[in-house]
Amino acid sequence: MSARATLATTRRVLGQLHHDRRTLALLLVMPCVLISLLAWIFDGTPTFDRIGAPLLGVFPFVVMFLVTSVATLRERTSGTLERLLTMPIGKLDFLLGYALAFGALAVVQAALASGLAVFVLGLDVAGPAWLLLVVAVLDALLGMAIGLLVSAFAQTEFQAVQFLPAVVLPQFLLCGLLVPRDAMNDVLRAVSDVLPLSYAVDAMRHVSTTSTLDAGVLGDLAVVAGAILLALGLGAATLRRQSA
Amino acid sequence: MMNNVPAIAVRDLRVVRGGRTVLTDLSFSVPRGSLTGLLGPSGCGKSTLMRSIVGVQKNAGGSVEVLGQPAGSAPLRAKVAYVTQAPSVYADLTVAENLRYFAAVLGAPSSDIERVLAEVGLSDRADALTGQLSGGQEARVSLATALLGDPEVLILDEPTVGLDPVLRRDLWELFHRLAAGGATLLVSSHVMDEAQRCERLLLMREGRLLADETPDDLLARTGETDVESAFLSLIEKEQVTA
Numbered sequence: 001m002s003a004r005a006t007l008a009t010t011r012r013v014l015g016q017l018h019h020d021r022r023t024l025a026l027l028l029v030m031p032c033v034l035i036s037l038l039a040w041i042f043d044g045t046p047t048f049d050r051i052g053a054p055l056l057g058v059f060p061f062v063v064m065f066l067v068t069s070v071a072t073l074r075e076r077t078s079g080t081l082e083r084l085l086t087m088p089i090g091k092l093d094f095l096l097g098y099a100l101a102f103g104a105l106a107v108v109q110a111a112l113a114s115g116l117a118v119f120v121l122g123l124d125v126a127g128p129a130w131l132l133l134v135v136a137v138l139d140a141l142l143g144m145a146i147g148l149l150v151s152a153f154a155q156t157e158f159q160a161v162q163f164l165p166a167v168v169l170p171q172f173l174l175c176g177l178l179v180p181r182d183a184m185n186d187v188l189r190a191v192s193d194v195l196p197l198s199y200a201v202d203a204m205r206h207v208s209t210t211s212t213l214d215a216g217v218l219g220d221l222a223v224v225a226g227a228i229l230l231a232l233g234l235g236a237a238t239l240r241r242q243s244a
Numbered sequence: 245m246m247n248n249v250p251a252i253a254v255r256d257l258r259v260v261r262g263g264r265t266v267l268t269d270l271s272f273s274v275p276r277g278s279l280t281g282l283l284g285p286s287g288c289g290k291s292t293l294m295r296s297i298v299g300v301q302k303n304a305g306g307s308v309e310v311l312g313q314p315a316g317s318a319p320l321r322a323k324v325a326y327v328t329q330a331p332s333v334y335a336d337l338t339v340a341e342n343l344r345y346f347a348a349v350l351g352a353p354s355s356d357i358e359r360v361l362a363e364v365g366l367s368d369r370a371d372a373l374t375g376q377l378s379g380g381q382e383a384r385v386s387l388a389t390a391l392l393g394d395p396e397v398l399i400l401d402e403p404t405v406g407l408d409p410v411l412r413r414d415l416w417e418l419f420h421r422l423a424a425g426g427a428t429l430l431v432s433s434h435v436m437d438e439a440q441r442c443e444r445l446l447l448m449r450e451g452r453l454l455a456d457e458t459p460d461d462l463l464a465r466t467g468e469t470d471v472e473s474a475f476l477s478l479i480e481k482e483q484v485t486a
Binding site for chain 1: 322
């Protein structure tokens with residue numbers, strides 16, 4: 001482990017984003033546009049208050065999944081990853097470098113979207129605003145960690161993009177937003193129980209309906225954090241210094 | 245210390261890729277502080293051999309040691325520099341940003357960046373976006389990365405392809421200077437006239453080693469006046485004996 005290599009990687013990834021202004025703009029503006037659209041669609045109904053907060057967690061999850069899986073795939077196909085792995089940098093240094101860069105971005109993204117939802121669009125949140133931000137950032141990091149892992153199984157950018165419907169949509173369908181998880185049949189409920197996005201959405205719902213920091217939120221967050229670490233660990237295992 | 249250990253020692257190396265045997269029982273060694281050319285036609289296994297020496301290639305048999313350590317092992321990672329044939333740098337960063345990143349990973353001083361830019365003739369393009377450079381310039385950014393720090397062994401896969409003659413001469417002068425300073429260089433090329441610029445030659449064809457000697461010895465042995473003809477005569481001789 002080397003803090004120098006980790007921070008250098010973070011700085012490098014942020015540098016790449018700095019040169020790619022359009023991606024940066026899309027990353028920051030898109031969740032705001034989507035949450036505004038949602039508020040407009042459900043204007044005058046209680047639905048926005050019910051699904052607004054959970055979706056504030058889902059948007060960064062999806063966006064970060066996509067950005068990270070394509071970014072890591074580019075590292076693999078351009079030969080830069082192979083070059084790096086011949087150098088004195090640990091696999092975890094590399095992954096943490098990415099995690100810090102995208103984590104920083106997720107903080108800005110979540111702050112913009114949550115701030116807009118709560119202060120401008122009038123989203124009712126019972127819990128503290130900072131907790132909303134923490135959950136949104138963790139959801140973004142979850143998307144990032146799964147994106148890193150999944151990119152190992154894609155050989156082309158076409159394949160990487162196809163993993164979005166394959167990996168993200170089932171989690172979205174089963175996370176409890178469309179049908180409450182308690183109302184699902186046993187099989188679907190069991191599947192939903194092992195999908196990390198279910199806990200990310202549950203945590204968001206907790207924050208929006210309960211004013212105190214209770215054990216339920218902490219439990220959900222612990223599961224999300226565990227899933228992030230697991231995906232990062234598995235992702236590190238897919239980085240091979242040798243190939244056939 | 246250990247100066248009698250060769251910089252690179254390859255024994256009975258076999259590599260199979262996609263069911264095809266790419267390298268067949270290769271054995272040779274490269275002394276320290278030398279400039280060795282690895283020559284052969286495109287597809288003869290040069291790049292695969294270089295990948296084995298860097299330690300990124302899974303080997304089917306035999307052993308590869310660099311500076312007395314197994315190829316690719318952790319102590320070698322700051323000592324062995326590797327340039328792939330396709331430039332492996334970040335197209336969406338500037339030249340200087342690329343070098344700053346790799347220097348930080350290697351723990352090289354930031355003063356190295358100016359030095360290596362001058363060595364590859366790119367000082368005036370430091371702030372250009374790497375992806376907007378010409379192919380040859382991008383390859384030189386990749387080469388500059390390998391010159392960061394103080395590598396003891398440099399594995400350079402076709403570093404001079406497509407460059408203008410003046411620059412090619414300058415780079416070969418740089419390679420000689422590095423070797424004179426004690427570094428070991430293995431430089432591949434499919435252009436036979438580059439062979440004359442090397443101290444030692446490894447000639448490869450279809451995954452086998454045809455020659456491992458100095459250019460002068462090769463010419464004397466085959467009775468030819470240039471490496472291209474010597475290469476042909478070795479192939480013909482092999483076909484007669486086969």
